[in-house]
Amino acid sequence: MGGALLSRWIKLGGVGVTVVDPGEPKLPLGAKWVKSVDDLPQDERFDAMILAVKPQLIDVAIPPAARFVKEDGCVVSIAAGASAAKVSEAAGGVSALRLMPNMPARVGRGVSGLYADDRATKDHRELGTTLGEAVGEAIWLEDEDQIDRITAAAGSGPGYVFEFARTYQKAVEAQGFDPKDARRLVIETLAGCMALALEDEAGFEDLRNSIMSKGGTTAAGVNALNGDGVLDERLNAALDAAYSRAVELRG
Secondary structure (H helix, E strand, O other): HHHHHHHHOOOOOOEEEEEEEOOOOOOOEEEEOOOOHHOOOOOOOOEEEEEEEOOHHHHHHHHHOOOOOEEEEEEEEEEOOHHHHHHHHHHHEEEEEHHHOOOOHOOOEEEEEEEEOOOOOOHHHEEEEEEEHHOOEEOOOOOOOOOEEEEHHHHHHHHHHHHHHHHHHHHHHHHOOOOOHHHHHHHHHHHHHHHHHOOOOHHHHHHHHHHHOOOOHHHHHHHHOOOHHHHHHHHHHHHHHHHHHHHHHHH
């Protein structure tokens, strides 16, 4: 995810980016790379540090790099489950922002939740907005708990969508279609419906009802799918489970 976001951010222009990665990442044109912070010029100072590591590596990754952040700079973390307080503490007390994008950010169609601690300045928040909007929609949250909830709803959301698409494709194949045609049918149906929803202000229930005539084929199918409310229950359970896990990771 970090690499995909970097490509989008580089395209903003006017920003100098240095990537610290012990591997040999394939970087977009315009980004510099060093293997370790020890390879940075010791007088180098950055306006912001973007943290793209697993939560359990925060205490290892941040402290050596924190000295390269300006005193009035900030750390922007995309590490799920790591609180702003933990990130700020590891960085020596500078302002911490949390940016939680989801997978479609890779193609510029993501939705990101944003949260900033009390130390954040107007410039820090503007940076967060710029980074979020570069990869899709950005939503500011005033309560950090909502970051965990948006992680469950949007961050994990593509997993729910792809799982539905997977089972949808299998059902289409069971109707006699080959896998290639079934996949195309599912993708175009889902993409077309979402494109329609973006242009139409009607709610999802109204859109559904507009093609579901009484006694028709769609009504029969929808009733079989969720007539007993089991889909509602499963989706609520999915979001609750994802949220609980996000809270556990935050500690």
